[in-house]
Amino acid sequence: MTLLIYGAYGYTGELVAEEAVDRGLDVVVAGRNEVRTDHLAARLGVPGRGFDVGAADDHLDDIDVCLNCAGPFVETYEPLVEACLETGTHYLDITGELSVFEAIAERDREAEKAGVCLLPGVGFDVVPTDCLAGHLHDRLPEADELRLGFDPSGTISKGTLASVIEHADAGGKVRRGGRIVDVPTAHARRQIDFGRGERNAVTVPWGDVSTAYYTTGIENIETYTAVPPLVGSAMKLSRFAAPLFGLPPVKEALQTLARTFVDGPSERQREEGACYVWGEATDGETTVTSRVKTPETYALTVDAATTAAERILADAPTGFETPAAAFGPEFVLALDGVEGFFDE
Ligand SMILES: NC(=O)c1ccc[n+]([C@@H]2O[C@H](COP(=O)([O-])OP(=O)(O)OC[C@H]3O[C@@H](n4cnc5c(N)ncnc54)[C@H](OP(=O)(O)O)[C@@H]3O)[C@@H](O)[C@H]2O)c1
Missing domain, CATH: 3.40.50.720 (NAD(P)-binding Rossmann-like Domain)
Incomplete structure (x- = not known):
């Protein structure tokens, strides 16, 4: 094989x-x-x-x-x-x-x-969050709302940055009533304990907005990432710049910069890093929360x-x-x- x-x-x-x-x-x-x-x-x-x-x-x-x-x-x-x-x-x-x-x-x-x-x-993307989604659904099969998120550590590779730039003009996305809908970038903000104390977190259009629905059938899904408060504010401001990222010359210039100047995490960073992944599911009356801790993302x-x-x-x-x-x-x-x- x-x-x-x-x-x-x-x-x-x-x-x-x-x-x-x-x-x-x-x-x-x-x-x-x-x-x-x-x-x-x-x-x-x-x-x-x-x-x-x-x-x-x-x-x-x-x-x-x-x-x-x-x-x-x-x-x-x-x-x-x-x-x-x-x-x-x-x-x-x-x-x-x-x-x-x-x-x-x-x-x-x-x-x-x-x-x-x-x-x-x-x-x-999306193994830990998708497995957490499945686990939360097993714990509360009647859940109709699901929130997932992660608190990463460390740096990213040029390919990941190029992929982020590729979709930077797409804005935010959540799932409501089974359908994926557009929302402003970082549209919701909350404090989340991903597994190492409360962190400032904002919504991001993570792949689970798509996949967790197929895994669980839950029709309302939001995905969060931990960010320092200033980054959250910058993400909100970036809504006004989003159309700029859609312009081919701007996208290409940023892609070239990413590919020229960004290196992925070193072996040591991969060995020492960790990531905290969190999820909660609710049926309106009961809320269940689960977490996993994973090695560095790469x-x-x-x-x-x-x-x-x-x-x-x-x-x-x-x-x-x-x-x-x-x-x-x-x-x-x-x-x-x-x-x-x-x-x-
Ligand atoms: N799921 C996850 O958690 C996860 C983790 C790591 C990475 N990723 C994703 O995986 C991708 C690769 O990341 P990386 O860190 O390995 O980036 P990278 O070092 O830039 O490598 C990208 C690879 O894709 C090739 N490639 C790009 N566009 C291509 C095209 N149109 N046709 C054929 N080959 C093409 C590149 O070939 P050339 O050098 O010839 O362009 C290179 O071999 C990124 O999208 C990143 O976001 C996801």
């Missing part, structure tokens, strides 16, 4: 490829730059394939699972999903992009028909993505899946260094 990792010479893709090879999986590394792909393939001692996403259907016939690590995913998911449906290959990615989750969810029937699993979001992403790929290689459901729907809410607890669920 063969796993192809696309975007394998990117910051996260390379860490995932190293981990997959360490675990003894049958790995092919791939990416659009042939030279960088071949270089990585030679270093890891595995086959390499250089191709653009548009040519993916010529390269997946002998592949069982394709794990896409090339983001912004809005630019890569579609041709790879198409090629996977055509060649009967299971598709996984590490997106956190809400619009990408929604677009892939719409391919559910086609995936069922093709006998293919479409499982986006097997990184820090460390968790590498473990979660590789473990998800291993499990799909062994036994794959068909159709669109979320991590907690595919593997159960306990999936996150099987990952290295994760502590929880801490229930209230």
Whole structure:
């Protein structure tokens, strides 16, 4: 059973490829730059394939699972999903992009028909929050409101920043009555104890606004992140700048800056960092709260993505899946260094 990792010479893709090879999986590394792909393939001692996403259907016939690590995913998911449906290959990615989750969810029937699993979001976005959502739903099956959030530590990679810039003009999003609706950036603010005391938190359009609905069926969902109070105010002010981010020259200039000047977390930062993840569900009368503590977000992403790929290689459901729907809410607890669920 063969796993192809696309975007394998990117910051996260390379860490995932190293981990997959360490675990003894049958790995092919791939990416659009042939030279960088071949270089990585030679270093890891595995086959390499250089191709653009548009040519993916010529390269997946002998592949069982394709794990896409090339983001912004809005630019890569579609041709790879198409090629996977055509060649009967299971598709996984590490997106956190809400619009990408929604677009892939719409391919559910086609995936069922093709006998293919479409499982986006097997990184820090959205494994811990999605598993927490599933766990909270198990605790309070009548819940009709769900709030999820995280208090991260550490720095981000150039690819993550490029993905944030890509969607910076999209504003805020929440789910109400089952539908995703637009709200202003950072529209709600509250104090949340993510697991290390109360923090200032604001709403962000996290992928769970899409995925937690498919995992739990809960129709009202908000997602929060911890921010210093000044950042919360700046995010509110940024509403007025949001249309500017939608202008192609502004977006391109920021993407270039991100790719030139940002480095991902060092090995030490990955080893020492931690992240606190919180969720609450309510039916209007009863409210239940649960938390998990995870390793640093990129460390968790590498473990979660590789473990998800291993499990799909062994036994794959068909159709669109979320991590907690595919593997159960306990999936996150099987990952290295994760502590929880801490229930209230
Ligand atoms: N789920 C999570 O928690 C999580 C965690 C980590 C990262 N991510 C996401 O994963 C993505 C990659 O992050 P990273 O840190 O690895 O970034 P990175 O170091 O910039 O790597 C990005 C990779 O994607 C490739 N790529 C980008 N656009 C492409 C396109 N249109 N066609 C083909 N290949 C393309 C790049 O190839 P070139 O160098 O040739 O452009 C590179 O190999 C980001 O979107 C990030 O937000 C998610």
